[in-house]
Amino acid sequence: MTELFSGLPPAHQNQLAQRLQRIEAAAGAVIVKQGDPGDALYLIESGRVAVLVRDENFGLDLEVARLGAGECFGEMALLTGEPRTATCSAIDPTVVHALRASVFQAVIGQAPAVAASLCAVLARRLSQQSREGGLSFVNLSHCRLDPAVYGLVPETVLRKHRLLPLTVVDGVLTVAAVDPTDSVGIDELRRFVRGLRVKPVAVSATDYERAVRTLGPARTSIAPAAAPQPRIGKIELVADEERPGQAAVPGPEIVELVTRLLSEGIALGASDIHIEPEREEVAVRFRVHGTLQKRAGTIPRSFHRGLVARIKVLGRMDISEQRIAQDGRISLAVDGRNVDLRVSSIPTKFGEKVVMRVLDAAAGILDLAQIILPDQLRQIVRQMFYRPNGVVLVTGPTGSGKSTTLYSALTSRLSPQIHAVTVEDPIEYHLPGVTQIQVRESAGMTFSSILRAVFRQDSDVVMVGETRDAETARLCFEAGITGHLVLTSLHTNDTVSAVLRLFEMGIQPFLLGNALVGVLHQRLVRRTCPSCAAPFEYHPQVIETLRVAGALPSGGAACLVRGQGCAACDKTGFRGRIAAFEVLVVSDAVRQLVCERAPVTEIRAAAAKGSFVSLASYSSFLLQKGLTVPPEVIVVLPSGSSGGTGIA
Secondary structure, three states, X not given: OOHHHOOXXXXXXXXHHHOOEEEEEOOOOEEEOOOOOOOEEEEEEEOOEEEEEEEOOOOEEEEEEEEOOOOEEOHHHHHHOOOOOOEEEEOOOEEEEEEEHHHHHHHHHHOHHHHHHHHHHHHHHHHHHHHHHOOOEOOHHHOOOOHHHHOOOOHHHXXXXXXXXXXXXXXXXXXXXXXXXXXXXXXXXXOOOOOOEEEEEEOOHHHHHHHHXXXXXXXXXXXOOOOOOOOEEEEEEOOOOOOOOOOOOOOHHHHHHHHHHHHHHHHHOOOEEEEEEOOOEEEEEEEEOOEEEEOOOOEEHHHHHHHHHHHHHHOOOOOOOOOOOEEEEEEEEEOOEEEEEEEEEEEEOOXXXXXXEEEEHHHHOOOHHHXXXXXXXXXXXXXXXXXXXXXXXXXXXXXXXXXXXHHHHHHHHOOOOXXXXXXXXXXXXXXXXXEEEEOEHHHOEOHXXXXXXXXXXXXXXXXXXXXXXXXXXXXXXXXXXXXXXXXXXXXXXXXXXXXXXXXXXXXXXXXXXXXXXXXXXXXXXXXXXXXXXXXXXXXXXXXXXXHHOOOOOOOOOOOOEEEOOOXXXXXXXXXXXXXXXEEEEOOHHXXXXXXXXXXXXXXXXXXXOOOEEOHHHHHHHHHHOOOOOHHHHHHHOOOOOOOOOOOO
């Protein structure tokens, strides 16, 4: 008997056993379904049972627990009388015994010890869930509420998600939340407190409303502070080998101009800064939220050579060589934080063009909760990254945020017990506690040669910046079946196409099928400004286009928003970008088809029946949460897309 009935005398246990209904379930069979009446409790005699919770946004089943012999399930629904909150399926051939509600009530009446055992079991489960979740419950009447901390985030955002910033201590902002699992709200708050880690704590709705009323009068006197303009305090040259052709630093006016351009770009949150020579002037453009915008004002054409020379000196590049493309790196100290610039120069008709990629670790290394918003989907993806071995692919076009996702996945795994290694070209962010290796093909340090050495150095998790060739791919997948977890990126247009691409690179089907854990495909869309987002009625043809593509449900009216434009978003209606994902977790059915090198159409069909979320269904989630707008989604969806619902 399970511990639930351990308090019964042996005679009563025997009587109870005689009234149980024996059920034999084949592997994969559903024993109880989410939403069914809670009319029985089930005791497992043999086999294993998976407990699955469905995310209705995507029709995706999340495995939250596995139960074995001697354990039970269904007791919560039996006690409350409410519909079942999870589906329970047999993993192996399984034997369970059903205790019907009428029998259970009779047992409780005759043996109160059973009720006491049940309460003890449930209390232990709730205590474990609280510990694992890392959440605590607070009483706001015992907290000192600081209006200045409350004023860090617009009141509209706080009220919308029922959040209350409490304290800032050692770079951690503690936030009281009525629903601490509201990842969308927590992520929206993070955008106003960049540089701080957010720690949510739970409060009751009544306590929250009382606290907000207390803060109300003080709030009126607090205006949101304007974002401070970053100031470059110091420019540090990269500690690298000396490069030839160094020359004197250009004049002070050029030095001041370069500093001003860098400061302006970083203040705007630009991902890239373009220095472009033209016939009459030097144009400067900043890529902000994925869109290039020209800098106001003009720079005389005569400044071009000095401007490029100054940047090349800082980047340890050869200023005497102007006929070939060069790469360099600049390290800056910006208001106490480190920002790196990846510099690229190339000769053009009117002189050298320079592009600087801004690598801001404070903004570039994000928590997975800031990247993958739906809670249950994020848990599934996190499970992929926590596998002990295998290969996880992140795919998408250039500039789609693949590196950000890889870094976030890697940092989520870091601990003193994990030996993590990255192989990159170039290294984008410094990660303390991680062995980072720069590819140098001119010195024979290629991806494949480095990987051979890395896999001999007792590594647990290896991040490969990009799988560019067949040899690198083969090494990654061989490592995936020999005890390493490999995270890498690949250029494909969706998740299933990654399988075809790897076949074309010569990866053997059995190797690919047994090593591949899952694939994330991502695209970036501009995020609606939360300060000025408002409901908007789009043209019926736009709605129909989204529905045909599977990015909106076919029935019912769509409630969509559009940014109206405000000071916070510089009148654009957008602030920042957000990733739209397609997620494929390799199921047993998909693995079997890959091992058989089945056609991609068959693999795609099998994926749709497993743990799969289409790009269209994720885009639908973003639209209906008001996080982006239809034109952004329509651009990233593939032509002829019929994303469906991504039903698991």
